Amino acid sequence: xxxxxxxxxxxxxxxxxxxxxxxxxxxxxxxxxxxxxxxxxxxxxxxxxxxxxxxxxxxxxxxxxxxxxxxxxxxxxxxxxxxxxxxxxxxxxxxxxxxxxxxxxxxxxxxxxxxxxxxxxxxxxxxxxxxxxxxxxxxxxxxxxxxxxxxxxxxxxxxxxxxxxxxxxxxxxxxxxxxxxxxxxxxxxxxxxxxxxxxxxxxxxx
Amino acid sequence: xxxxxxxxxxxxxxxxxxxxxxxxxxxxxxxxxxxxxxxxxxxxxxxxxxxxxxxxxxxxxxxxxxxxxxxxxxxxxxxxxxxxxxxxxxxxxxxxxxxxxxxxxxxxxxxxxxxxxxxxxxxxxxxxxxxxxxxxxxxxxxxxxxxxxxxxxxxxxxxxxxxxxxxxxxxxxxxxxxxxxxxxxxxxxxxxxxxxxxxxxxxxxx
DNA sequence: GTCTATATCGGGATAGAC
DNA sequence: GTCTATCCCGATATAGAC
Numbered sequence: 278x279x280x281x282x283x284x285x286x287x288x289x290x291x292x293x294x295x296x297x298x299x300x301x302x303x304x305x306x307x308x309x310x311x312x313x314x315x316x317x318x319x320x321x322x323x324x325x326x327x328x329x330x331x332x333x334x335x336x337x338x339x340x341x342x343x344x345x346x347x348x349x350x351x352x353x354x355x356x357x358x359x360x361x362x363x364x365x366x367x368x369x370x371x372x373x374x375x376x377x378x379x380x381x382x383x384x385x386x387x388x389x390x391x392x393x394x395x396x397x398x399x400x401x402x403x404x405x406x407x408x409x410x411x412x413x414x415x416x417x418x419x420x421x422x423x424x425x426x427x428x429x430x431x432x433x434x435x436x437x438x439x440x441x442x443x444x445x446x447x448x449x450x451x452x453x454x455x456x457x458x459x460x461x462x463x464x465x466x467x468x469x470x471x472x473x474x475x476x477x478x479x480x481x482x483x
Numbered sequence: 484x485x486x487x488x489x490x491x492x493x494x495x496x497x498x499x500x501x502x503x504x505x506x507x508x509x510x511x512x513x514x515x516x517x518x519x520x521x522x523x524x525x526x527x528x529x530x531x532x533x534x535x536x537x538x539x540x541x542x543x544x545x546x547x548x549x550x551x552x553x554x555x556x557x558x559x560x561x562x563x564x565x566x567x568x569x570x571x572x573x574x575x576x577x578x579x580x581x582x583x584x585x586x587x588x589x590x591x592x593x594x595x596x597x598x599x600x601x602x603x604x605x606x607x608x609x610x611x612x613x614x615x616x617x618x619x620x621x622x623x624x625x626x627x628x629x630x631x632x633x634x635x636x637x638x639x640x641x642x643x644x645x646x647x648x649x650x651x652x653x654x655x656x657x658x659x660x661x662x663x664x665x666x667x668x669x670x671x672x673x674x675x676x677x678x679x680x681x682x683x684x685x686x687x688x689x
Numbered sequence: 690g691t692c693t694a695t696a697t698c699g700g701g702a703t704a705g706a707c
Numbered sequence: 708g709t710c711t712a713t714c715c716c717g718a719t720a721t722a723g724a725c
Contacts (some may be wrong), residue, residue: 289708289709303515303653304598305513305594305598307510307511307513307514308513308598310699310700311700311701311702312699312700313604313702316721320710321709321710322702322710323702323709323710323711324708324710325701326583326701326702326703327708327709329701331701331702332700332701332702344590346485359681371719379596384510384593384594384597386655387590387594387651387652388590388593388594389512390652390654390655391587391590391651391653391654392510392511392514394654394655394658397654397655397658398658401659408659408660411674412660428674428678430660430671431675431678432673433660434648434649434656434675435645435679437648437652438644438645438647438649439641439644439645440649441644441648441652442643442648442651443640443644445593445597445648445651446593446596446643446647447597448596448597448600448603449592449600449603450640452600452603452604453607453614454614454636455638456589456699459699465636465637468637469637469640470523472634472637473641477685479685480682480685480686480702481560495690516717516718516719517718517719517720518717518718526691527691529691529692529693529720529721530690530691530692530720530721532719532720532721533690533691536720537719537720538718538719538720582703627705676694
């Protein structure tokens with residue numbers, strides 16, 4: 278759905294991209310050297326330039342990938358004819374699942390959008406993300422009387438905050454409140470799927 | 484309260500620290516060079532090493548400073564005898580005010596705690612932050628019957644999420660939903676102080 | 690305390706052999 | 708396509724003059 282002409286990519290190019298994703302997302306642009314990516318991919322440094330010309334070009338490819346996993350893809354859910362509360366439940370569940378499977382992406386994106394905010398315009402064209410669909414959809418539900426009068430921008434920011442922050446701040450929260458126990462924090466995050474859902478739904482109930 | 488023997492610091496050392504705070508917090512450890520800090524401070528590069536021995540030592544000083552502005556200082560509020568809802572209102576208002584006045588600290592901390600999580604133990608000794616006070620306080624209120632039975636860890640993470648994320652993700656949210664209008668987003672953040680407060684209080688009301 | 694000069698290393702990038 | 712060799716630059720850090 279998101280890909281474009283990936284069938285004819287050489288195996289080397291794919292290995293470079295996979296390695297670049299791993300290292301860039303873990304260490305950021307400035308924290309990553311071309312040598313680290315080459316080592317991770319098991320090939321020589323100069324091949325990175327052969328396939329991607331520059332560090333910046335390679336990074337942009339990774340950023341586009343990560344961005345698509347950071348901005349929730351919820352169009353299908355929103356335009357379905359389910360109830361508002363069911364939609365919210367599905368959005369939160371699916372989004373938190375994706376974030377838990379890509380746990381380094383939130384802090385990566387948060388860092389990079391502050392480091393180079395102007396890149397966003399160009400990237401968002403690549404992704405085809407259209408945020409107004411969310412706002413429109415909630416305006417519709419509101420006129421139907423299914424929801425309290427809530428500013429949809431606050432509502433959306435609330436949902437994103439509650440889903441993303443606990444992943445981005447994991448190293449801190451897990452150490453302070455969970456004795457740095459990985460399994461315990463995974464359970465906490467799973468619990469949160471229903472906690473956050475109830476929290477949000479309650480805030481828009483009439 | 485937080486300082487330790489700052490009266491006898493030479494003016495140069497203070498200028499270096501101020502410059503280091505500005506540059507490190509804006510660009511992170513790997514994005515910052517010693518030359519940038521020296522230029523910002525208006526002194527020569529080698530003086531940085533004279534006063535702080537290494538880049539890492541200088542960075543640690545900055546990180547401690549930033550960390551104290553990231554973890555809310557709410558002991559006085561919590562141990563006061565105000566009502567729960569008043570406490571929450573004060574916590575959220577004062578904390579969001581501080582974050583708005585230090586808007587680059589959230590993404591800085593979120594990045595650095597993922598880059599080097601093990602530094603946290605050492606830093607937290609410097610700051611003397613004791614998170615258990617929060618949990619204890621809310622357990623007490625709960626037994627008084629003033630609150631719904633809510634896991635205080637989820638409650639705290641909810642509050643932090645709703646306060647911190649809108650600052651950390653500002654470059655993205657402001658562009659997407661506010662046409663990159665600074666004043667409009669400042670208003671949005673001010674609105675959030677009461678929005679978040681109501682949101683939280685409603686979630687714990689019996 | 691503050692500067693100049695320099696040591697040493699690793700970074701991104703390119704040319705060219707195979 | 709893949710490698711070796713190399714260029715050039717900027718990075719942290721230190722030695723030593725003033």
